[in-house]
Amino acid sequence: MPAPTPADYRFAPALTARLLGLTLVASAVVVLVATVAVAYWDLHTVVLLVPALLVLAVLVSMMAWSNGYVVRLTEDGYQVRRIRGAGVPAAHWKDVEDAVTTHVHGSPCVVLRLRDGRTTTIPVETLNVDREAFARELQERLTHGQGHRRL
Structure with missing residues (x-):
């Protein structure tokens, strides 16, 4: 009998969607706080680049994370x-x-x-x-x- 090939199992789509949704909501809150801080303290708008890059990094890592096996x-x-x-x-x-x-x-x-x-x-x-x-x-x-x- 030949040896079985490896079997990989991933997260269920519903769980992945739930985690992605929570990540997007948390990212939106970070951007909102940064926007309010820029408006309130009259900061330079380049400050908004920091949370935007952070959000982008989180989303990219989340996508890479969801592609692997569990x-x-x-x-x-x-x-x-x-x-x-x-x-x-x-x-x-x-x-x-x-x-x-x-x-x-x-x-x-x-x-x-x-x-x-x-x-x-x-x-x-x-x-x-x-x-x-x-x-x-x-x-x-x-x-x-x-x-x-x-x-």
Whole structure:
């Protein structure tokens, strides 16, 4: 059986849109404060260039940030990025004892329990994938990575 190709999972579009919206609102507030400061203290209008460049830098970094993967499943193991409180960010499949589905704070999650007692928690709602399909893919990779065969 050939080794599976890496699978990358990104943030769900709804989550990305929500984060982008919050960033735009915060950027607008920064520009508004700078504009009021220029008008109130009769500052030179070049002062507005600073928050404008800051907003541009934030938006560019946000776009670059949203293009990367959040969860990567490979032949050897997994990597989890950009999920606060996920636990262990990467491990080999041979180090994973099992994978279980559960709810954490009301959100469906997959928890990878490592042999040394540590865990990785992946909130499936944050990913752009059907949760059952993700759980199946994860289980298949775990089975393959640990050297087991399907009956």
